[in-house]
Amino acid sequence: xxxxxxxxxxxxxxxxxxxxxxxxxxxxxxxxxxxxxxxxxxxxxxxxxxxxxxxxxxxxxxxxxxxxxxxxxxxxxxxxxxxxxxxxxxxxxxxxxxxxxxxxxxxxxxxxxxxxxxxxxxxxxxxxxxxxxxxxxxxxxxxxxxxxxxxxxxxxxxxxxxxxxxxxxxxxxxxxxxxxxxxxxxxxxxxxxxxxxxxxxxxxxxxxxxxxxxxxxxxxxxxxxxxxxxxxxxxxxxxxxxxxxxxxxxxxxxxxxxxxxxxxxxxxxxxxxxxxxxxxxxxxxxxxxxxxxxxxxxxxxxxxxxxxxxxxxxxxxxxxxxxxxxxxxxxxxxxxxxxxxxxxxxxxxxxxxxxxxxxxxxxxxxxxxxxxxxxxxxxxxxxxxxxxxxxxxxxxxxxxxxxxxxxxxxxxxxxxxxxxxxxxxxxxxxxxxxxxxxxxxxxxxxxxxxxxxxxxxxxxxxxxxxxxxxxxxxxxxxxxxxxxxxxxxxxxxxxxxxxxxxxxxxxxxxxxxxxxxxxxxxxxxxxxxxxxxxxxxxxxxxxxxxxxxxxxxxxxxxxxxxxxxxxxxxxxxxxxxxxxxxxxxxxxxxxxx
Amino acid sequence: xxxxxxxxxxxxxxxxxxxxxxxxxxxxxxxxxxxxxxxxxxxxxxxxxxxxxxxxxxxxxxxxxxxxxxxxxxxxxxxxxxx
Numbered sequence: 079x080x081x082x083x084x085x086x087x088x089x090x091x092x093x094x095x096x097x098x099x100x101x102x103x104x105x106x107x108x109x110x111x112x113x114x115x116x117x118x119x120x121x122x123x124x125x126x127x128x129x130x131x132x133x134x135x136x137x138x139x140x141x142x143x144x145x146x147x148x149x150x151x152x153x154x155x156x157x158x159x160x161x162x163x164x165x166x167x168x169x170x171x172x173x174x175x176x177x178x179x180x181x182x183x184x185x186x187x188x189x190x191x192x193x194x195x196x197x198x199x200x201x202x203x204x205x206x207x208x209x210x211x212x213x214x215x216x217x218x219x220x221x222x223x224x225x226x227x228x229x230x231x232x233x234x235x236x237x238x239x240x241x242x243x244x245x246x247x248x249x250x251x252x253x254x255x256x257x258x259x260x261x262x263x264x265x266x267x268x269x270x271x272x273x274x275x276x277x278x279x280x281x282x283x284x285x286x287x288x289x290x291x292x293x294x295x296x297x298x299x300x301x302x303x304x305x306x307x308x309x310x311x312x313x314x315x316x317x318x319x320x321x322x323x324x325x326x327x328x329x330x331x332x333x334x335x336x337x338x339x340x341x342x343x344x345x346x347x348x349x350x351x352x353x354x355x356x357x358x359x360x361x362x363x364x365x366x367x368x369x370x371x372x373x374x375x376x377x378x379x380x381x382x383x384x385x386x387x388x389x390x391x392x393x394x395x396x397x398x399x400x401x402x403x404x405x406x407x408x409x410x411x412x413x414x415x416x417x418x419x420x421x422x423x424x425x426x427x428x429x430x431x432x433x434x435x436x437x438x439x440x441x442x443x444x445x446x447x448x449x450x451x452x453x454x455x456x457x458x459x460x461x462x463x464x465x466x467x468x469x470x471x472x473x474x475x476x477x478x479x480x481x482x483x484x485x486x487x488x489x490x491x492x493x494x495x496x497x498x499x500x501x502x503x504x505x506x507x508x509x510x511x512x513x514x515x516x517x518x519x520x521x522x523x524x525x526x527x528x529x530x531x532x533x534x535x536x537x538x539x540x541x542x543x544x545x546x547x548x549x550x551x552x553x554x555x556x557x558x559x560x561x562x563x564x565x566x567x568x569x570x571x572x573x574x575x576x577x578x579x580x581x582x583x584x585x586x587x588x589x590x591x592x593x594x595x596x597x598x599x600x601x602x603x604x605x606x607x608x609x610x611x612x613x614x615x616x617x618x619x620x621x622x623x624x625x626x627x628x629x630x631x632x633x634x635x636x637x638x639x640x641x642x643x644x645x646x647x648x649x650x651x652x653x654x655x656x657x658x659x660x661x662x663x664x665x666x667x668x669x670x671x
Numbered sequence: 672x673x674x675x676x677x678x679x680x681x682x683x684x685x686x687x688x689x690x691x692x693x694x695x696x697x698x699x700x701x702x703x704x705x706x707x708x709x710x711x712x713x714x715x716x717x718x719x720x721x722x723x724x725x726x727x728x729x730x731x732x733x734x735x736x737x738x739x740x741x742x743x744x745x746x747x748x749x750x751x752x753x754x
């Protein structure tokens with residue numbers, strides 16, 4: 079069977095599974111639609127959270143990001159996992175105890191203010207919508223790369239599948255498909271990693287392989303070899319730090335706080351039966367996430383080493399040191415065809431020179447070898463995961479499995495985000511603000527319509543991405559960190575923060591973060607409107623725009639506490655409510671009123 | 672209600688202990704002290720690098736389960752557990 083046919087078969091089989099689950103797990107009540115009837119086992123919810131959290135970017139792009147950034151990529155590894163500690167201790171159990179359906183609903187109730195609820199709805203929709211555009215693009219990319227169908231066809235196929243299970247099943251359908259999707263994606267990620275690690279180091283556990291010696295009998299540690307080969311070709315040492323310490327610190331903090339404040343993640347913890355389940359479920363979620371996140375550094379480092387070995391098999395500067403272009407391996411040709419790898423023979427010697435031409439000292443040395451510039455003019459981040467099975471010489475079914483895994487990662491995250499958006503619209507905006515008198519049946523209908531609408535909007539934006547699509551991750555995390563997380567945390571840990579304080583705090587955190595991002599990236603990401611060039615010398619104290627979320631959060635805390643101390647104290651029944659969410663006993667299943 | 676106040680204080684103490692560890696392994700070992708720790712080796716890993724890309728994540732997982740277990744115990748001791 080050809081690889082393409084096999085890939086269609088494997089991806090088709092996973093789709094059949096998702097649709098089967100959708101039909102089995104139809105939602106019949108609003109509680110099932112919004113929070114899966116609060117009946118999800120904590121371990122299963124952990125798995126679903128893992129799939130919800132790990133997007134196409136985590137699956138396809140992160141290892142490549144690590145490969146090219148080395149130590150600096152630790153910000154993503156720590157930032158996208160450490161937030162779960164905050165979630166488990168500062169938010170999840172108390173929000174589960176409160177037992178409502180959405181994040182804006184808690185904010186509206188705790189700060190006894192429709193205004194606060196509206197601000198939260200806006201933050202949620204903007205953060206989730208910007209995030210979902212990336213996922214929609216991810217679905218299209220995954221399809222077009224793996225199945226060689228046009229981007230648009232892939233995106234529409236993905237939308238159709240999400241439509242079936244999300245509209246029918248709501249949170250209940252999404253939860254059980256996410257569990258299946260987690261199994262597909264983690265299997266697809268770890269199998270090639272195990273083989274690559276075995277091949278390079280003789281150790282089948284990638285996490286240990288990364289710290290082992292190479293299997294070539296040299297006795298050299300893999301990471302030392304990588305440092306050496308990087309510096310030999312003019313790149314910075316793999317394990318060395320390139321960003322400023324302050325920026326690494328703040329970016330990690332922003333990503334952690336942002337993770338804990340992203341509504342589609344928080345909502346997953348509303349689906350477990352009890353408060354104690356919300357705590358342990360966060361632990362399980364992180365276990366399932368950590369399996370991928372501790373494997374990724376090994377995948378990145380090993381794939382990078384393979385790439386370097388391929389282009390520079392011999393002594394640097396010797397005539398035979400570089401790979402002859404005509405002798406390049408099959409996988410190289412295949413990924414050249416997709417435009418992810420690009421070669422240009424600048425010095426016309428028919429061989430590949432891959433080195434850091436921006437390093438002046440090394441470029442001078444390279445000129446002495448007769449090299450006329452870096453000839454690998456494009457090495458896309460995604461190549462590190464996509465080409466892995468072929469580099470390791472694994473059978474075709476593994477390649478097909480990686481395709482199914484990438485698509486599962488994109489679909490599962492998209493579905494979680496779409497649910498967060500549609501429940502904000504149907505439950506918070508319609509039921510909460512505009513049509514408080516609708517029956518449960520009507521609300522269930524509206525929630526399905528909202529879900530359908532959200533899918534169409536997201537699909538449209540995925541097909542016609544606004545110019546800023548690449549910047550949106552910074553925006554989504556910035557918004558979640560600077561507005562949602564502080565409002566939730568103060569709602570639980572402070573009895574003093576009142577309606578005015580919370581609204582002022584959210585607005586201050588939100589505005590400062592947005593202005594800082596737009597200042598350097600351009601208003602609404604229109605590049606020509608940037609006030610200052612986006613370079614380290616212009617940044618305030620050297621803080622990059624993507625790292626500003628943590629500062630925005632601090633501003634939010636400070637403003638909310640100050641304003642609250644100068645305005646009317648919190649009413650007695652709200653104080654009682656705060657006391658009540660702090661203790662687990664008396665938890666109800668999620669109810670409407 | 673008395674139980675509730677004591678329970679909350681105990682919870683806050685536990686959270687602070689956990690978050691100090693959370694901070695030390697990631698921001699401390701992985702970022703601020705990475706250079707000095709890198710002179711120590713864990714097999715092929717430099718120790719600071721290992722904390723930044725592996726160790727801190729393992730500690731995060733352990734911390735959450737530790738917190739969950741301790742809280743289960745606190746819930747019972749203060750008689751605020753769910754039925």
